[in-house]
Amino acid sequence: MQTPSVLKKGDTDSSVLSLKQQLALSSVPPADIVLNEIFDESTEHWVMAYQTSVGLVVDGIVGDKTRSVLNLGTKSAALLGHQDLERAADSLNIPLAVMRALNEVISLGMGFVDHGLASIRFERHIFYARLKRNGHHIKKLSVMYPDLVNPEVGDHLTGMLEWTRLHRAMSIDKQAAVESTAWGAFQTMGFHWKALKYASVDEFVSKMNRSEAMQLEAFVRFVKAHPPLQRALQQINFTDFARLYYGVAYAKGQYDLKIAKAFVKYSKNRG
Structure with missing residues (x-):
């Protein structure tokens, strides 16, 4: 059986038992923990205690980042930490529980793919519009590269496949391609670079590829x-x-309810 990419409270299968066994080798189990296949409240507290000890974001959820630290035994400086969320909350003048809820619901979880490159999502319809605005022969390009130059939303890939597609788009118009891409864990669109007071689009991309803390920034x-x-x-x-933030899609995705639910959880748990 393939291990689920995310484990959280309420999950029940053999991968939870494997997680508990791995945690037991890396941290002290709570007195009330039971080594079974149930991800209960005690397991969540145990995960939070481990995340606190290694400097990860404390959410009680075992995703790619917590699993990678468990496997490697150390946290990469490129990964988001609890102190990064504290600084963000202070900067926005909002409760830390709000920032933690936003991180849980809005972020992709992992801000990087292989080779230290940021997680990205290339938006072909935005690339189409920017090429048209820049005076390119849009009809010719849309026939030659329908997966890159297309007025329709969609055709997203994953991991390095999306980076391969971005590099192909950059060969047509580098800046338009970068600006047509959502960057990092929080998927900030490249075309915002100037409004967000980056010196150039290259500076923006450099920082998105440097750390999840800069993606949060x-x-x-x-x-x-x-x-x-x-x-x-x-x-x-x-x-x-x-x-x-989401536009008309917010209601269908129930994003307000998801953020509210996470906020209640973090308001109760101040770890």
Whole structure:
């Protein structure tokens, strides 16, 4: 059986037992822990204690980052830490529980793919519009490269496959390609670089490829650049935030409810 990519409270299968056994080799189990296949509240507390001890974001969820630290025995400086969330919360003047909830719901979890490159999502419809604006022969290009130059949303790939596609798009128009890409764990669009006060699009990309903390900083800059977003977070109004941030898709995705649920969890747990 393939190990699930994410384990959290409520999961019940053999991979949970394997996780507990691995945790037992790396940290002290709680007194009430039972080595079984149930990811219960005690397991969640154990995971949080381990995440705290190694400097990871403390969410009680075992995703790629927690699993990689368990396997390697150390946390990479490129990975997001609890102190990064504290700094972001202070910068936005919002409760830490709000920032932790946003990180759980909004972020992709892992801000990097192989070879130390940021997680990306190339948006072919945005590339189409930017090429058209820049005076390219858009009809010819859309016939030659339908997977790159296309007015329709979609055709997203994963990992290094998306990077391969981005490099192909860069051969047509480097800046338009980079600006048509969502970067990092928080998927900040490249075309925002100037509004977010980066010196150049190259500086923006360099920082997105450097660390998840810098990817979070881009998200913080985005929220600050849109005062209604920041005000909604300060007022703990997740419906307004989700509507402004996601647009009409927020209701279908129930993003406001997901953020609210995570906020309640982190308000109770101040670890």
